[in-house]
Amino acid sequence: MGVLAMTPVFELEGVGFRYPNAPALDGVSFSIAPGQCVALLGANGSGKSTLLRLLAGLAFAQAGHVRFQGGELTEAALADDAGGLEFRRRVGVVFQNPDAQLFNATVFDEVAFGPLQMGWSREQVLERTGEALRALDIEALRERPPYRLSGGEKKRVALASVLVLDPEVLILDEPTAALDPQSQARVIDFLFERLGERTVIIATHSLEVAREIADTCAVLSGGQLAAHGPAEGILSDEALLRSTHLLHVHRHRHGPGSAHSHPHQHS
Amino acid sequence: MHIPDGYLSPSTCAVMTAVSLPFWAVGLRRVKAAFSARLAPLISVCAAFSFVVMMFNLPLPGGTTGHAVGVAVAAIVLGPWASMLAISVALLIQAVFFGDGGITAFGANCFNMAIAGSFVADAVYRAIAGAAPLGSRRRVVAAGLAGYVALNAAALLAGIEFGLQPMLFHDASGAPLYCPYPLGIAVPAMMLGHLAFAGVAEGILAAGVVAWLQQNEPSLFEIHAAAGRGRAQRIGWAVVLALVFAAPLGLIATGTAWGEWAVEDFSKPEARAAVAAASGNVEPPAEAPGGMARLAELWKAPLPDYAPAFLHNAAAGYILSAGAGVALTGAAALGLQWLARGARRRNPVG
């Protein structure tokens, strides 16, 4: 492999960010290699979504640096017409709230939105949109308005609307939150099968999801990076998971009359 | 308040659309400058908000409920330009998809509620709130009054638009082609309901929302600051306020205003004879019915310098009684419609 392949997709260096009335990230540094699947773990409010917004170029670091394939991600860099649009094509984001993600009047319009913004030709837009609808098995929903879809269907439409641009990096914010177990399993299976060589970054507070698909884990706690490393090591470090509120200890029953305490996960 | 198709002549509708167009054009440009690409999501979501708020039933003092438009809330939080665009979009959706308000009357409805409503609400809110701190009680009062005045200004404009129809458009025999009531009836008929109910609902909503935001989401008041203001805004105020307040005065000044039954005629014997003949030899009252004096007071209170000479005329009561008649039959119709809807819900047809 050449030197190029070794350039990290994302590189964070002492990244800090605060909202007008709340600090969100402080001194976060790590990098993401191409083809990796990274689970971004953390309790609610730990800064996962904010970090994803920085990686996706939707907000910009107020301290430190965020680099994409060696180039610094700044507002000015993305304002540049060709470069900005190319970055949007290469980095796809599936947001946590499907109602915010799906803002078009029909499923077809939703999936075609990205290609149209890219300025592709009419034929190309129609062809790629058709492919994406087939790939996610949502052709039947083509003319349906998103408000009539189930949670699982909305998630698949959201994935199609992002994958239609064939991004190299896929960012997912809590992809399994608010789904029933069957839809959850379906989304995980899909990610498992299709995302082969893509770089994937998943924010989640579900250890189960992380166990199933992550190569690497980064743990956020109160806006700071609590740990970063191979998935097996982090997911088996009970002390770490407990201190970052990813595991709870409480009493519950195992069989008749045997209440006791042990670490326990809620997802 | 949502004027349906058919009550206003196409030329009136064209004029109202033409008056609205520059506001939309300037508004779009200003909001785009303030919010850049954020414009699309902000306006569309706020239009949806206004649409949903129009479905709320607000409990009014006295046990009834009323609907608000949400225009004062939108003007206070988003500023008049963005508010005007958002409410216009909400009205368009109501007209096209829900048959609420006419398609040809869209320009008139937008001018009354979205444009005049936003600018009047903004002007009243700023005038009363002044430099009071963001969390002050004064801002709550200012918001309530802004809602009340804005909706009544919109109703006044609608009343004037209605009242001009019989003067300008009738067939060969003199029968009015569109709204049949002259200004003297149409304006009080529109105003009574809004002074007493709809305006109150709008005021309660605006005051309540501002009070809640002060406690829970004060950051929302900063959106407006981002929208900026300047000369265009002052021109907007000037045009709208001139139309709302000067138009009726201008109409009165030209003398033709109050329709075919010129009010003064009631005191002239020969005119009374003519009216008596015209109404099947029933003698019209020489004086306004006594009970109407109180209604006249109600009508006088909120708009003190609105045509004082006209209001001091005893015959004003007579016209008010006609106005009240229209309002009452309107209310009765709404009641019937409500009953019909209830019946439909119990035996759904479709």
Add this chain to the structure above:
Amino acid sequence: MRRDFLEKTLRNLGDALDEAGRAESSGPLRRLDPRVKLAGFFGLILAAASSRHLPVTLGLWGLGATLAAVSGPGAWRAILRLWAGVGLLTGAVALPALFLTPGPALDWGVTQTGLQSALTLLVRVETTATFASLIALTTPWPALLKALRHFHVPALAVVIFAMATRFIFVLLGIARDAFEARRARHVGHLPGKLRRQMAASGAAMLLGKSIQLSGEVYDAMRARGFRGEAVTLDEFRCSRADWAAAGLFLALTGAALEWGCWR
């Protein structure tokens, strides 16, 4: 006990949510190109609004009734309900005009001009409302939105319009959930002030959620390349039948204007 404002609001919200899926029509109008339909009905509405002769307006009303009758039972029932509602309201508005309009007297204090103008108003309003509803009843919303793109409505305006229709459902759902939660918490009759506060805080919370949602939507749009200018896709093909229908609409509108307005 009298129906509470919460109940009424919840019912309104539910009705609006249901209403959206109601384009359950069939027949020739359903198949017609939405652009032709939109322009054609707009012409007819204009003709009805301009007509100065009652027979011409009545003729247009007959046309609307016929079109409704061939658009399937769902559309027909909806139009019947519309006539009843509009008739009641406009009838009540027009009623005093019977007596108040000056002119030659008929019986019971009704004047001839009064009768004439009340009838003219009633028929006109029924006719325009019929045409306007036929558009919405026979066209799915998304197709209607796409049709707008062809009438030189700026693309950004169409995108805003389309997004607003989309978010109405999101916000209706949020509002319904919020009011349902309140209803569950409060049993019995509340004092007026508290009820007003409850309604206003419901609206305020909805506004807060709306602004937050608009921020999230903005992120979602930018992430897929949106930079403030809308790009949309043209997907219509006009068939020969569509052209024929366009010609028919044009002829009818012209005839109605000729006899109803210009003569």
